[in-house]
Amino acid sequence: MTAPFTPYAPGSAQPPGSAEPATPKGVRHRGGDANPSAEALRDRFGPAVRRVDVVWGETTVVIDPARALDVVRWLHDEPSQRYELLADVTAVEFRDVEQPIEVVWHLRSLAFRRFLRLKAELPKGGPLEVPSVWPVHKGADWLERECFDMFGIRFAGHPDLRRILMWEQYREGYPLRKDFPLRGRFSRAEQLRQALAANPEARYSMEELSIADAFEDLPSDMRARLRSGEKTGE
Amino acid sequence: MGLTPRPDVVSVEPRANEGWITTRLDFLVNWARANSLWPMPFGTACCAIEFMATAASQFDLARFGMERMSFSPRQSDVLICAGRVPFKLAPVIRRIWQQMPQPKWCISMGACASTGGMFDNYAVVQGIDTIIPVDVYVPGCPPRPEGLIYGIMLLQEKVKRERMKDETLRTEMEPDPGSQLYIPPSAINELSEPFGNSVHQTRSGL
Numbered sequence: 100m101t102a103p104f105t106p107y108a109p110g111s112a113q114p115p116g117s118a119e120p121a122t123p124k125g126v127r128h129r130g131g132d133a134n135p136s137a138e139a140l141r142d143r144f145g146p147a148v149r150r151v152d153v154v155w156g157e158t159t160v161v162i163d164p165a166r167a168l169d170v171v172r173w174l175h176d177e178p179s180q181r182y183e184l185l186a187d188v189t190a191v192e193f194r195d196v197e198q199p200i201e202v203v204w205h206l207r208s209l210a211f212r213r214f215l216r217l218k219a220e221l222p223k224g225g226p227l228e229v230p231s232v233w234p235v236h237k238g239a240d241w242l243e244r245e246c247f248d249m250f251g252i253r254f255a256g257h258p259d260l261r262r263i264l265m266w267e268q269y270r271e272g273y274p275l276r277k278d279f280p281l282r283g284r285f286s287r288a289e290q291l292r293q294a295l296a297a298n299p300e301a302r303y304s305m306e307e308l309s310i311a312d313a314f315e316d317l318p319s320d321m322r323a324r325l326r327s328g329e330k331t332g333e
Numbered sequence: 334m335g336l337t338p339r340p341d342v343v344s345v346e347p348r349a350n351e352g353w354i355t356t357r358l359d360f361l362v363n364w365a366r367a368n369s370l371w372p373m374p375f376g377t378a379c380c381a382i383e384f385m386a387t388a389a390s391q392f393d394l395a396r397f398g399m400e401r402m403s404f405s406p407r408q409s410d411v412l413i414c415a416g417r418v419p420f421k422l423a424p425v426i427r428r429i430w431q432q433m434p435q436p437k438w439c440i441s442m443g444a445c446a447s448t449g450g451m452f453d454n455y456a457v458v459q460g461i462d463t464i465i466p467v468d469v470y471v472p473g474c475p476p477r478p479e480g481l482i483y484g485i486m487l488l489q490e491k492v493k494r495e496r497m498k499d500e501t502l503r504t505e506m507e508p509d510p511g512s513q514l515y516i517p518p519s520a521i522n523e524l525s526e527p528f529g530n531s532v533h534q535t536r537s538g539l
Binding site for chain 2: 265266271274279280281282283286287288289290291292294295296297
């Protein structure tokens, strides 16, 4: 149960004194040239940039969680950066209980052909909250909802932060957290009872923009249901 | 031979053995039902690909009177659940089952639909028989089309042995404790127990 956890690292199987691991094209495991945007971020944000790692040639900038929206907005708006594509928002929790949970943003600059990974570290005891980047990247909407659904990280400023993969009345917590049992917290019978109690026909809410557009075309009973604020028909 | 004009008067001559058969009503009805099962495909995963292959020309489900895929549950006879069913879909498949008119049957196709398969986790129903009654289970991951066809032929055998007089076959079973479909929570938990040596994966290590 408490066996020491020894993660595999690149080169750990090599005999001591071997050369540093590298790809066939000579990209080193650690170190190497950082993305120039990392240096620009240091100049602009100073202490909010906590660490810059270069792993296998990819640059990771660890930032102050509270400044995440500012950093992403600056990277998006600054003409010398132009990170206009938000590829992913996700999170990582490590098995080591001391290690903080990381929220990860993958940004891509199409104009300069650059890839930048931003990370914000949230200590496990504290509130798991970071600013939402939805005001800059509208595509972050569902990505952040999924991250909230699976990890329980709250994105402050998100317009509609609710579960997206699990159903909205899911009561067992956040499935991808390390303290979540693989089979869930409840018995199978209880899980089934709660799932079957949901009304499959009442999945819409006015927050779904596509439904809001088609509101006048909906049948009258559904219009009445949506007007009454019903979300899930529990 | 050739065509003969339609007679004005039909006279039954018991000894002329042409144009008449006598049989049991059970046999006739079951024969008709078994050879025109209209499937309602409920495909959620890779089993649905094999199901499509079964329905296509190579394996040709039309030989069994099943060429008409019924994408409305109200005009179908057999629900073929092909693929894993997450808990979020559990109320959906039960609603589809309730919308199907009697007589109706269910085939659980593949390991995931039958037992949850390798997805022994927080999100997947451990066998659709905990939600709806199942007539035939087809093992495999996914089953080959021959396997599904064998399951369909088993179902045809089952249909052919039904008695119209037996009313319990056609009573709609509601999932309340008084009905036959009701499965007590202890039974669901027992059905959902994992096989083999995978019991320890419940512990997360923390």
